[in-house]
Amino acid sequence: MLAVVRAIARPTLAHMPSPHTDDALRAMVESRLARAIDSHIAVPRLAEACRYAVLGGGKRIRPLITMRCCEACGGDVSRALDGACAVELVHAFSLAHDDLPALDNDDVRRGRPTLHRAFPESLAILAGDALFAAALAVAMDDPHHGPALCAEVVGASLAMIDGQVMDTLPEARDDSIDPAALVEQIHSRKTGALIAASARMGAVCADVGPEDAKAIASWGTAIGLMFQIVDDWIDATQPASRAGKATGKDQAAGKSTWVGTLGVAGAVAHVDRLAREANAALHGLGDGAANLRRMTSELAGRRH
Amino acid sequence: MLAVVRAIARPTLAHMPSPHTDDALRAMVESRLARAIDSHIAVPRLAEACRYAVLGGGKRIRPLITMRCCEACGGDVSRALDGACAVELVHAFSLAHDDLPALDNDDVRRGRPTLHRAFPESLAILAGDALFAAALAVAMDDPHHGPALCAEVVGASLAMIDGQVMDTLPEARDDSIDPAALVEQIHSRKTGALIAASARMGAVCADVGPEDAKAIASWGTAIGLMFQIVDDWIDATQPASRAGKATGKDQAAGKSTWVGTLGVAGAVAHVDRLAREANAALHGLGDGAANLRRMTSELAGRRH
Numbered sequence: 001m002l003a004v005v006r007a008i009a010r011p012t013l014a015h016m017p018s019p020h021t022d023d024a025l026r027a028m029v030e031s032r033l034a035r036a037i038d039s040h041i042a043v044p045r046l047a048e049a050c051r052y053a054v055l056g057g058g059k060r061i062r063p064l065i066t067m068r069c070c071e072a073c074g075g076d077v078s079r080a081l082d083g084a085c086a087v088e089l090v091h092a093f094s095l096a097h098d099d100l101p102a103l104d105n106d107d108v109r110r111g112r113p114t115l116h117r118a119f120p121e122s123l124a125i126l127a128g129d130a131l132f133a134a135a136l137a138v139a140m141d142d143p144h145h146g147p148a149l150c151a152e153v154v155g156a157s158l159a160m161i162d163g164q165v166m167d168t169l170p171e172a173r174d175d176s177i178d179p180a181a182l183v184e185q186i187h188s189r190k191t192g193a194l195i196a197a198s199a200r201m202g203a204v205c206a207d208v209g210p211e212d213a214k215a216i217a218s219w220g221t222a223i224g225l226m227f228q229i230v231d232d233w234i235d236a237t238q239p240a241s242r243a244g245k246a247t248g249k250d251q252a253a254g255k256s257t258w259v260g261t262l263g264v265a266g267a268v269a270h271v272d273r274l275a276r277e278a279n280a281a282l283h284g285l286g287d288g289a290a291n292l293r294r295m296t297s298e299l300a301g302r303r304h
Numbered sequence: 305m306l307a308v309v310r311a312i313a314r315p316t317l318a319h320m321p322s323p324h325t326d327d328a329l330r331a332m333v334e335s336r337l338a339r340a341i342d343s344h345i346a347v348p349r350l351a352e353a354c355r356y357a358v359l360g361g362g363k364r365i366r367p368l369i370t371m372r373c374c375e376a377c378g379g380d381v382s383r384a385l386d387g388a389c390a391v392e393l394v395h396a397f398s399l400a401h402d403d404l405p406a407l408d409n410d411d412v413r414r415g416r417p418t419l420h421r422a423f424p425e426s427l428a429i430l431a432g433d434a435l436f437a438a439a440l441a442v443a444m445d446d447p448h449h450g451p452a453l454c455a456e457v458v459g460a461s462l463a464m465i466d467g468q469v470m471d472t473l474p475e476a477r478d479d480s481i482d483p484a485a486l487v488e489q490i491h492s493r494k495t496g497a498l499i500a501a502s503a504r505m506g507a508v509c510a511d512v513g514p515e516d517a518k519a520i521a522s523w524g525t526a527i528g529l530m531f532q533i534v535d536d537w538i539d540a541t542q543p544a545s546r547a548g549k550a551t552g553k554d555q556a557a558g559k560s561t562w563v564g565t566l567g568v569a570g571a572v573a574h575v576d577r578l579a580r581e582a583n584a585a586l587h588g589l590g591d592g593a594a595n596l597r598r599m600t601s602e603l604a605g606r607r608h
Contacts, residue, residue, distance in 0.1 A: 040462055041462070041466070042462075042463075042466050043466045043469050043470060043476055044476075045469065045473060045475060045476035046465070046466060046469045046476065093433075097429055097430070097433060100426075100429060102424070102425035102426045102428075102429060103426045103429065103430075120406070120473065121406035122406045122407045122472050122473065123469065123472075123473060123476075124406075125401055125404065125406060125407065125429065126401070126407075126465055126468055126469050126472070128433075129397075129401060129432075129433075129436065129461075129465050130462065130465045130466075130469075132433065132436060132437075133436075133458055133461045133462045133465060134462065136440060136454070136458045137458050137459075137462065140451070140454065140455055140458065146451060147444070147450060147451040147454070150440070150444065150451070150454055151444055154437055154440045154441050154444065155441075157433075157437045158344055158345070158346075158434065158437045158438065158441065159346075161350070161430055161433050161434045161437060162345070162346050162347045162350060162434075164430055165347050165349065165350045165427065165430050165434075166347060168426050168427075168430070169349060169424065169426065169427060171349060172347055172348075172349035172350065172427075
């Protein structure tokens with residue numbers, strides 16, 4: 001995996017300086033997420049559960065993608081903040097529901113008890129619903145791009161739920177197709193769609209032209225697939241202490257995974273291929289996309 | 305309850321003929337809902353669960369409210385069809401999640417097994433999520449009023465989830481306030497907000513002016529509260545065979561209800577008062593609101 005990182009990291013050496021560090025962006029996101037819960041969730045007990053699910057943890061990869069894509073298209077990162085937080089709220093909603101006993105039945109998330117272990121299960125279900133509704137509310141808080149962001153969030157959520165159904169229920173899968181095609185079908189929806197939408201939403205917030213929009217969309221699609229392959233690789237090869245959640249569960253649950261389909265070496269080679277594909281898509285954006293190239297290599301070589 | 309119906313039914317005798325019967329509207333709604341699931345839910349097994357949750361049952365009260373409000377404001381009912389179906393999909397999503405074992409743990413809905421009894425619980429949770437996402441997608445399918453409808457759906461859903469949390473979790477209620485104020489606080493959110501939004505969305509689809517919009521909003525708010533009081537009355541006094549779902553459950557679950565707070569006679573008197581208030585709000589709409597006056601009396605005297 002390290003070889004991949006080195007190979008991809010090279011083009012970023014000449015990147016333009018950005019006025020914002022990733023930590024600065026994360027601080028903006030954290031504060032906007034807290035404000036979103038305060039302004040859209042009225043009942044204190046529900047807001048408490050939502051804060052637990054959303055704040056104080058999380059790498060904020062999706063919001064960073066949205067803001068960095070906006071930046072790469074010439075927009076200030078702050079213009080993409082509502083869209084970025086909408087995406088993160090969808091992600092938090094999906095984790096709250098995916099962790100439930102009837103689904104993945106996970107006890108630990110980000111090194112802490114999952115939402116339904118820290119709160120009553122009823123509240124975990126309803127907090128997931130509220131986070132989804134709040135995601136839409138935050139998307140519409142954007143005064144210039146509300147409807148476009150909303151459409152992206154809804155489309156990605158529908159795809160994500162499709163993917164989650166296929167991942168959870170063997171009977172929902174089309175087992176007649178090739179295993180590699182099946183795993184791509186599941187994961188391009190379950191994880192890839194929201195990451196790809198995160199990227200496109202950044203471009204939307206920069207009011208970008210069609211050519212750059214296409215470049216960002218291609219990068220987002222490649223990154224979205226790559227992200228899940230690395231996730232599968234972590235689940236198959238890393239201890240829970242490094243992942244911040246239970247690992248080795250996919251195989252035990254009979255899930256369709258990249259590592260299961262391609263093997264560890266095959267999965268790593270596919271990550272390498274997708275990382276190159278992702279960066280190739282950025283060619284026309286020049287030095288402005290330096291942070292996206294850096295993200296490609298960081299996401300390819302992700303360590304928890 | 306019958307006295308209420310007679311008292312309120314009188315003003316509708318002189319109503320203008322409408323080209324659409326309620327059954328004709330229901331048929332439009334049924335077909336649009338089926339199309340919404342077909343076009344927004346890709347995975348066949350998920351679509352099957354969504355169809356089970358949405359089609360082949362339900363009185364379609366909320367879509368009828370949206371379409372009749374549009375008509376009362378001078379718009380053709382068909383203009384409100386996307387908004388009407390968005391509201392019904394939110395309603396279906398809320399039923400799917402409210403019925404779950406961790407929440408109301410209901411086995412029967414509309415005389416059939418609830419979604420999580422007919423399908424795996426994991427699929428019931430994800431189908432609820434998908435119906436919510438589909439509701440937003442259908443709201444945005446409206447080419448003229450998508451963003452406004454979306455905002456109404458999101459706002460009403462946030463309020464609905466707030467109300468559901470207060471209804472389900474005693475610790476989420478502010479028990480220091482007056483019991484009648486508390487029950488209104490819970491139910492104006494849990495049920496009232498979506499019904500009130502249904503009414504306003506009809507006005508939005510008719511591109512109505514501010515005065516008529518206010519009239520429709522007042523009618524919707526009164527109807528929304530009234531609806532829940534009648535629901536509580538049904539739960540407290542009617543057998544399951546007439547309600548199509550288990551009854552007598554609110555008291556057993558220690559829920560805060562109108563009948564529990566006001567008594568049966570007090571609840572009926574409050575229905576009467578709200579029905580008069582609802583119809584008074586329609587004054588300025590004249591004969592065009594005849595169908596809304598009829599709905600007031602039908603909803604006040606609702607029998608399953």
